[in-house]
Amino acid sequence: MPYRKMVFVAAVAICAIAAVAAQIDPRTALVERAAWEALGKGQARQAASAFREAIAADPKNARLHLGSGIAAMLERRDRDAGDAFETALALDPKLTEARARLGVVRYRMGDTAGAIRTYETLVADVPSDADAQATLDRWRREQDLHDRMQNAIGSHFTVSFEGPAEAALAKQALESLDRAYWRIGEELGTYPSDPVRVVLYTTEQFRDITRSPTWVAGAYDGTIRVPMLGAIDKAEELDRVLAHEFIHAVVRTLAARNVPTWLNEGLAAALESNDLEWANKLADKTRAVPLRALQNGFTRFNGDQAVLAYAASARAVRRLLDEAGGFAVANLLRDLGEGIGLDAAFLHRFQRPFTDFQAELAES
Numbered sequence: 317m318p319y320r321k322m323v324f325v326a327a328v329a330i331c332a333i334a335a336v337a338a339q340i341d342p343r344t345a346l347v348e349r350a351a352w353e354a355l356g357k358g359q360a361r362q363a364a365s366a367f368r369e370a371i372a373a374d375p376k377n378a379r380l381h382l383g384s385g386i387a388a389m390l391e392r393r394d395r396d397a398g399d400a401f402e403t404a405l406a407l408d409p410k411l412t413e414a415r416a417r418l419g420v421v422r423y424r425m426g427d428t429a430g431a432i433r434t435y436e437t438l439v440a441d442v443p444s445d446a447d448a449q450a451t452l453d454r455w456r457r458e459q460d461l462h463d464r465m466q467n468a469i470g471s472h473f474t475v476s477f478e479g480p481a482e483a484a485l486a487k488q489a490l491e492s493l494d495r496a497y498w499r500i501g502e503e504l505g506t507y508p509s510d511p512v513r514v515v516l517y518t519t520e521q522f523r524d525i526t527r528s529p530t531w532v533a534g535a536y537d538g539t540i541r542v543p544m545l546g547a548i549d550k551a552e553e554l555d556r557v558l559a560h561e562f563i564h565a566v567v568r569t570l571a572a573r574n575v576p577t578w579l580n581e582g583l584a585a586a587l588e589s590n591d592l593e594w595a596n597k598l599a600d601k602t603r604a605v606p607l608r609a610l611q612n613g614f615t616r617f618n619g620d621q622a623v624l625a626y627a628a629s630a631r632a633v634r635r636l637l638d639e640a641g642g643f644a645v646a647n648l649l650r651d652l653g654e655g656i657g658l659d660a661a662f663l664h665r666f667q668r669p670f671t672d673f674q675a676e677l678a679e680s
Protein backbone atom coordinates (compact mmCIF):
# COMPACT_ATOMS: atom_id res chain seq x y z
CA MET A 317 0.00 0.00 0.00
CA PRO A 318 1.81 3.13 -1.13
CA TYR A 319 2.03 6.10 1.16
CA ARG A 320 2.67 9.64 -0.03
CA LYS A 321 5.71 11.40 1.44
CA MET A 322 5.29 14.75 -0.26
CA VAL A 323 3.54 16.49 2.63
CA PHE A 324 6.45 16.15 5.06
CA VAL A 325 9.03 17.57 2.71
CA ALA A 326 6.91 20.57 1.82
CA ALA A 327 6.10 21.19 5.48
CA VAL A 328 9.79 21.53 6.28
CA ALA A 329 10.30 23.92 3.39
CA ILE A 330 7.58 26.35 4.42
CA CYS A 331 8.60 26.09 8.06
CA ALA A 332 11.55 28.39 7.52
CA ILE A 333 9.54 31.01 5.67
CA ALA A 334 6.78 31.05 8.25
CA ALA A 335 9.14 31.44 11.19
CA VAL A 336 10.71 34.51 9.64
CA ALA A 337 7.38 36.03 8.67
CA ALA A 338 5.89 35.87 12.16
CA GLN A 339 5.26 39.44 13.35
CA ILE A 340 2.42 39.35 15.83
CA ASP A 341 2.92 39.68 19.58
CA PRO A 342 6.07 37.91 20.74
CA ARG A 343 4.26 35.12 22.53
CA THR A 344 2.10 34.20 19.53
CA ALA A 345 5.19 34.38 17.34
CA LEU A 346 6.87 31.84 19.62
CA VAL A 347 3.87 29.56 19.59
CA GLU A 348 3.72 29.80 15.82
CA ARG A 349 7.40 29.00 15.47
CA ALA A 350 7.03 25.99 17.76
CA ALA A 351 4.07 24.85 15.68
CA TRP A 352 6.03 24.94 12.41
CA GLU A 353 8.98 23.25 14.05
CA ALA A 354 6.78 20.44 15.33
CA LEU A 355 5.33 20.08 11.85
CA GLY A 356 8.81 19.93 10.36
CA LYS A 357 9.59 17.04 12.68
CA GLY A 358 6.36 15.27 11.78
CA GLN A 359 4.93 15.80 15.30
CA ALA A 360 1.43 16.40 14.01
CA ARG A 361 -0.33 16.39 17.34
CA GLN A 362 1.89 18.97 19.00
CA ALA A 363 1.77 21.07 15.84
CA ALA A 364 -2.03 20.92 15.71
CA SER A 365 -2.39 22.09 19.28
CA ALA A 366 0.17 24.90 18.87
CA PHE A 367 -1.57 26.13 15.70
CA ARG A 368 -4.89 26.09 17.53
CA GLU A 369 -3.41 28.29 20.22
CA ALA A 370 -1.84 30.66 17.70
CA ILE A 371 -5.09 30.92 15.70
CA ALA A 372 -6.98 31.85 18.86
CA ALA A 373 -4.65 34.86 19.22
CA ASP A 374 -4.41 35.70 15.51
CA PRO A 375 -7.45 34.25 13.72
CA LYS A 376 -7.01 36.20 10.47
CA ASN A 377 -3.54 34.81 9.78
CA ALA A 378 -3.92 32.60 6.70
CA ARG A 379 -0.59 30.87 7.27
CA LEU A 380 -1.71 29.59 10.64
CA HIS A 381 -4.75 27.97 9.05
CA LEU A 382 -2.46 26.47 6.41
CA GLY A 383 -0.27 24.97 9.15
CA SER A 384 -3.28 23.75 11.05
CA GLY A 385 -4.50 22.05 7.88
CA ILE A 386 -1.16 20.35 7.23
CA ALA A 387 -1.11 19.04 10.81
CA ALA A 388 -4.65 17.73 10.39
CA MET A 389 -3.64 16.05 7.13
CA LEU A 390 -0.76 14.28 8.84
CA GLU A 391 -3.18 13.05 11.46
CA ARG A 392 -5.55 11.90 8.72
CA ARG A 393 -8.26 14.31 9.90
CA ASP A 394 -9.00 15.07 6.29
CA ARG A 395 -12.26 16.92 6.83
CA ASP A 396 -10.63 19.29 9.35
CA ALA A 397 -7.70 19.74 6.98
CA GLY A 398 -10.02 20.69 4.11
CA ASP A 399 -11.84 23.23 6.31
CA ALA A 400 -8.54 24.76 7.45
CA PHE A 401 -7.24 25.13 3.88
CA GLU A 402 -10.52 26.69 2.78
CA THR A 403 -10.29 29.20 5.62
CA ALA A 404 -6.68 29.96 4.68
CA LEU A 405 -7.72 30.56 1.06
CA ALA A 406 -10.68 32.73 2.06
CA LEU A 407 -8.20 34.92 3.96
CA ASP A 408 -5.57 34.81 1.23
CA PRO A 409 -6.66 33.45 -2.17
CA LYS A 410 -3.06 33.58 -3.41
CA LEU A 411 -1.79 31.15 -0.78
CA THR A 412 -1.11 28.43 -3.33
CA GLU A 413 0.38 26.04 -0.73
CA ALA A 414 -3.08 25.80 0.78
CA ARG A 415 -4.72 25.24 -2.61
CA ALA A 416 -2.28 22.48 -3.53
CA ARG A 417 -3.02 20.65 -0.30
CA LEU A 418 -6.75 21.27 -0.49
CA GLY A 419 -6.72 19.43 -3.82
CA VAL A 420 -4.83 16.48 -2.36
CA VAL A 421 -7.20 16.28 0.61
CA ARG A 422 -10.26 16.37 -1.63
CA TYR A 423 -8.78 13.64 -3.79
CA ARG A 424 -7.95 11.57 -0.73
CA MET A 425 -11.54 11.89 0.48
CA GLY A 426 -12.79 10.50 -2.82
CA ASP A 427 -13.90 13.88 -4.24
CA THR A 428 -11.96 13.66 -7.50
CA ALA A 429 -14.16 16.27 -9.20
CA GLY A 430 -13.52 18.74 -6.36
CA ALA A 431 -9.79 17.96 -6.46
CA ILE A 432 -9.74 18.65 -10.21
CA ARG A 433 -11.52 22.01 -9.79
CA THR A 434 -9.04 23.00 -7.09
CA TYR A 435 -6.05 22.12 -9.27
CA GLU A 436 -7.50 23.92 -12.27
CA THR A 437 -7.37 27.11 -10.21
CA LEU A 438 -3.92 26.21 -8.91
CA VAL A 439 -2.51 25.64 -12.39
CA ALA A 440 -4.11 28.90 -13.61
CA ASP A 441 -2.47 30.75 -10.69
CA VAL A 442 0.93 29.07 -11.09
CA PRO A 443 1.30 27.99 -14.74
CA SER A 444 4.95 27.05 -14.14
CA ASP A 445 4.05 24.31 -11.64
CA ALA A 446 4.68 21.21 -13.76
CA ASP A 447 3.97 18.80 -10.88
CA ALA A 448 0.55 20.32 -10.32
CA GLN A 449 -0.18 20.10 -14.04
CA ALA A 450 0.89 16.43 -14.09
CA THR A 451 -1.28 15.67 -11.06
CA LEU A 452 -4.24 17.45 -12.65
CA ASP A 453 -3.76 15.46 -15.88
CA ARG A 454 -3.60 12.20 -13.94
CA TRP A 455 -6.79 13.00 -11.98
CA ARG A 456 -8.58 13.91 -15.22
CA ARG A 457 -7.55 10.58 -16.79
CA GLU A 458 -8.77 8.80 -13.69
CA GLN A 459 -12.10 10.60 -13.76
CA ASP A 460 -12.60 9.95 -17.49
CA LEU A 461 -11.91 6.29 -16.88
CA HIS A 462 -14.23 6.11 -13.87
CA ASP A 463 -16.98 7.88 -15.83
CA ARG A 464 -16.77 5.06 -18.37
CA MET A 465 -16.89 2.37 -15.73
CA GLN A 466 -19.85 0.30 -14.63
CA ASN A 467 -20.59 -0.79 -11.09
CA ALA A 468 -21.40 -4.13 -9.51
CA ILE A 469 -23.00 -3.42 -6.16
CA GLY A 470 -22.96 -5.83 -3.22
CA SER A 471 -23.99 -5.30 0.40
CA HIS A 472 -20.51 -4.35 1.58
CA PHE A 473 -18.69 -3.40 -1.61
CA THR A 474 -19.10 -1.49 -4.85
CA VAL A 475 -16.90 -2.85 -7.62
CA SER A 476 -16.21 -0.59 -10.63
CA PHE A 477 -14.94 -2.06 -13.89
CA GLU A 478 -14.52 -0.83 -17.42
CA GLY A 479 -16.28 -2.93 -20.03
CA PRO A 480 -18.83 -5.70 -20.39
CA ALA A 481 -15.93 -8.14 -20.81
CA GLU A 482 -14.99 -7.49 -17.19
CA ALA A 483 -18.47 -8.03 -15.80
CA ALA A 484 -17.77 -11.68 -14.95
CA LEU A 485 -14.56 -10.71 -13.22
CA ALA A 486 -16.35 -8.02 -11.22
CA LYS A 487 -18.88 -10.59 -10.07
CA GLN A 488 -16.07 -12.92 -9.08
CA ALA A 489 -14.34 -10.07 -7.22
CA LEU A 490 -17.55 -9.23 -5.36
CA GLU A 491 -17.93 -12.82 -4.19
CA SER A 492 -14.30 -12.99 -3.19
CA LEU A 493 -14.60 -9.71 -1.24
CA ASP A 494 -17.70 -10.95 0.51
CA ARG A 495 -15.87 -14.04 1.75
CA ALA A 496 -13.00 -11.84 2.94
CA TYR A 497 -15.49 -9.55 4.70
CA TRP A 498 -16.84 -12.32 6.89
CA ARG A 499 -13.55 -14.15 7.42
CA ILE A 500 -11.55 -11.05 8.41
CA GLY A 501 -14.48 -9.63 10.34
CA GLU A 502 -14.66 -12.71 12.50
CA GLU A 503 -10.91 -12.79 13.03
CA LEU A 504 -10.75 -9.16 14.22
CA GLY A 505 -14.24 -8.86 15.66
CA THR A 506 -15.04 -5.87 13.47
CA TYR A 507 -17.19 -5.41 10.36
CA PRO A 508 -17.00 -2.14 8.41
CA SER A 509 -20.52 -0.74 8.06
CA ASP A 510 -19.96 1.64 5.12
CA PRO A 511 -19.61 0.05 1.66
CA VAL A 512 -16.00 -0.17 0.53
CA ARG A 513 -15.29 1.10 -2.98
CA VAL A 514 -13.23 -1.20 -5.22
CA VAL A 515 -11.93 -0.36 -8.70
CA LEU A 516 -10.60 -2.98 -11.12
CA TYR A 517 -7.98 -1.67 -13.53
CA THR A 518 -5.82 -2.92 -16.33
CA THR A 519 -2.17 -3.07 -15.30
CA GLU A 520 -1.35 0.14 -17.21
CA GLN A 521 -4.25 2.06 -15.68
CA PHE A 522 -3.24 0.85 -12.23
CA ARG A 523 0.40 1.99 -12.56
CA ASP A 524 -0.74 5.34 -13.99
CA ILE A 525 -3.28 6.11 -11.31
CA THR A 526 -1.51 4.76 -8.22
CA ARG A 527 2.08 5.43 -9.38
CA SER A 528 3.12 2.32 -7.41
CA PRO A 529 6.39 0.45 -7.72
CA THR A 530 6.09 -2.54 -10.06
CA TRP A 531 6.04 -5.03 -7.18
CA VAL A 532 2.78 -3.59 -5.81
CA ALA A 533 -0.18 -5.87 -6.57
CA GLY A 534 -2.95 -3.71 -5.15
CA ALA A 535 -3.47 -0.45 -3.31
CA TYR A 536 -5.77 1.09 -0.73
CA ASP A 537 -6.10 4.85 -0.34
CA GLY A 538 -9.70 4.95 0.81
CA THR A 539 -10.54 3.03 -2.37
CA ILE A 540 -9.29 -0.50 -3.06
CA ARG A 541 -7.51 -0.43 -6.43
CA VAL A 542 -6.51 -3.68 -8.08
CA PRO A 543 -4.93 -4.51 -11.44
CA MET A 544 -6.65 -7.50 -12.96
CA LEU A 545 -3.79 -9.42 -14.58
CA GLY A 546 -5.93 -12.21 -15.98
CA ALA A 547 -7.23 -12.80 -12.48
CA ILE A 548 -9.99 -15.19 -13.60
CA ASP A 549 -7.33 -17.84 -14.22
CA LYS A 550 -5.78 -17.25 -10.81
CA ALA A 551 -8.72 -17.15 -8.45
CA GLU A 552 -6.47 -17.75 -5.45
CA GLU A 553 -4.30 -14.77 -6.32
CA LEU A 554 -7.37 -12.57 -6.74
CA ASP A 555 -8.66 -13.72 -3.34
CA ARG A 556 -5.33 -12.97 -1.75
CA VAL A 557 -4.94 -9.48 -3.24
CA LEU A 558 -8.52 -8.43 -2.51
CA ALA A 559 -8.39 -9.77 1.05
CA HIS A 560 -5.08 -7.97 1.59
CA GLU A 561 -6.44 -4.60 0.49
CA PHE A 562 -9.71 -5.14 2.35
CA ILE A 563 -7.70 -5.65 5.56
CA HIS A 564 -6.18 -2.20 4.98
CA ALA A 565 -9.71 -0.83 4.73
CA VAL A 566 -10.58 -2.50 8.06
CA VAL A 567 -7.42 -1.10 9.65
CA ARG A 568 -8.50 2.36 8.47
CA THR A 569 -11.87 2.01 10.17
CA LEU A 570 -10.13 0.98 13.42
CA ALA A 571 -7.39 3.60 13.27
CA ALA A 572 -7.29 6.39 10.71
CA ARG A 573 -3.79 7.40 11.81
CA ASN A 574 -0.63 6.48 13.75
CA VAL A 575 -0.48 2.88 12.52
CA PRO A 576 3.12 1.71 11.95
CA THR A 577 3.56 0.12 8.54
CA TRP A 578 4.74 -3.22 9.97
CA LEU A 579 1.43 -3.55 11.81
CA ASN A 580 -0.75 -2.49 8.88
CA GLU A 581 1.09 -4.53 6.24
CA GLY A 582 1.81 -7.37 8.67
CA LEU A 583 -1.87 -7.78 9.46
CA ALA A 584 -2.76 -7.70 5.77
CA ALA A 585 -0.02 -10.17 4.87
CA ALA A 586 -0.74 -12.49 7.81
CA LEU A 587 -4.49 -12.67 7.14
CA GLU A 588 -4.66 -12.38 3.33
CA SER A 589 -4.53 -16.20 3.09
CA ASN A 590 -3.94 -19.13 5.41
CA ASP A 591 -0.50 -19.74 4.00
CA LEU A 592 2.45 -18.09 5.72
CA GLU A 593 4.99 -20.56 4.41
CA TRP A 594 6.54 -17.94 2.11
CA ALA A 595 7.32 -15.74 5.11
CA ASN A 596 8.48 -18.56 7.37
CA LYS A 597 10.99 -19.62 4.74
CA LEU A 598 12.61 -16.21 5.18
CA ALA A 599 12.81 -16.52 8.98
CA ASP A 600 16.63 -16.56 8.99
CA LYS A 601 16.65 -13.17 7.33
CA THR A 602 13.62 -11.55 8.98
CA ARG A 603 15.12 -12.08 12.46
CA ALA A 604 17.65 -9.38 11.67
CA VAL A 605 14.95 -6.84 10.69
CA PRO A 606 13.78 -4.75 13.66
CA LEU A 607 10.15 -3.64 13.52
CA ARG A 608 11.25 -0.11 14.40
CA ALA A 609 12.87 0.02 10.95
CA LEU A 610 9.54 -0.82 9.31
CA GLN A 611 7.43 2.02 10.61
CA ASN A 612 7.17 4.41 7.70
CA GLY A 613 6.09 2.83 4.43
CA PHE A 614 7.61 0.17 2.19
CA THR A 615 7.39 1.89 -1.19
CA ARG A 616 10.98 3.12 -0.90
CA PHE A 617 12.14 -0.53 -0.96
CA ASN A 618 13.11 -2.50 -4.02
CA GLY A 619 11.34 -5.81 -4.70
CA ASP A 620 13.62 -8.04 -2.59
CA GLN A 621 13.70 -5.64 0.35
CA ALA A 622 9.92 -5.33 0.17
CA VAL A 623 9.44 -9.10 0.33
CA LEU A 624 11.62 -9.21 3.43
CA ALA A 625 9.77 -6.29 5.02
CA TYR A 626 6.41 -7.97 4.40
CA ALA A 627 7.70 -11.31 5.69
CA ALA A 628 9.09 -9.80 8.90
CA SER A 629 5.86 -7.86 9.45
CA ALA A 630 3.63 -10.85 8.70
CA ARG A 631 5.54 -13.12 11.10
CA ALA A 632 5.41 -10.51 13.85
CA VAL A 633 1.67 -9.94 13.53
CA ARG A 634 0.95 -13.68 13.18
CA ARG A 635 2.67 -14.10 16.52
CA LEU A 636 0.51 -11.41 18.10
CA LEU A 637 -2.63 -13.01 16.67
CA ASP A 638 -1.63 -16.46 17.97
CA GLU A 639 -0.66 -15.10 21.34
CA ALA A 640 -3.52 -12.75 22.14
CA GLY A 641 -6.09 -13.06 19.34
CA GLY A 642 -7.53 -10.72 16.75
CA PHE A 643 -9.54 -8.72 19.30
CA ALA A 644 -6.35 -7.66 21.08
CA VAL A 645 -4.75 -6.61 17.80
CA ALA A 646 -7.92 -4.67 16.87
CA ASN A 647 -7.82 -2.95 20.26
CA LEU A 648 -4.16 -2.08 19.79
CA LEU A 649 -5.14 -0.41 16.52
CA ARG A 650 -7.98 1.51 18.18
CA ASP A 651 -5.59 2.76 20.87
CA LEU A 652 -3.07 3.92 18.28
CA GLY A 653 -5.79 5.67 16.30
CA GLU A 654 -6.78 7.56 19.43
CA GLY A 655 -3.24 8.84 19.78
CA ILE A 656 -1.90 6.49 22.46
CA GLY A 657 1.79 5.72 21.86
CA LEU A 658 2.82 2.27 20.63
CA ASP A 659 4.72 1.33 23.79
CA ALA A 660 1.85 2.21 26.12
CA ALA A 661 -0.82 0.66 23.90
CA PHE A 662 1.21 -2.52 23.38
CA LEU A 663 1.83 -2.96 27.09
CA HIS A 664 -1.84 -2.48 27.82
CA ARG A 665 -3.13 -4.87 25.14
CA PHE A 666 -0.46 -7.59 25.30
CA GLN A 667 0.62 -7.29 28.92
CA ARG A 668 4.28 -7.02 28.07
CA PRO A 669 6.66 -4.38 26.75
CA PHE A 670 7.05 -3.94 23.01
CA THR A 671 10.83 -4.16 23.39
CA ASP A 672 10.47 -7.69 24.87
CA PHE A 673 8.34 -8.73 21.93
CA GLN A 674 10.87 -7.33 19.51
CA ALA A 675 13.76 -9.07 21.28
CA GLU A 676 11.85 -12.34 21.11
CA LEU A 677 11.31 -11.94 17.37
CA ALA A 678 15.04 -11.48 16.89
CA GLU A 679 15.64 -14.85 18.57
CA SER A 680 12.76 -16.91 17.29
Ligand SMILES: [Zn+2]
Nearest residue numbers: 317560581584
Ligand atom coordinates in the same frame (compact mmCIF):
# COMPACT_ATOMS: atom_id res chain seq x y z
ZN1 LIG B 1 -0.58 -3.79 1.82
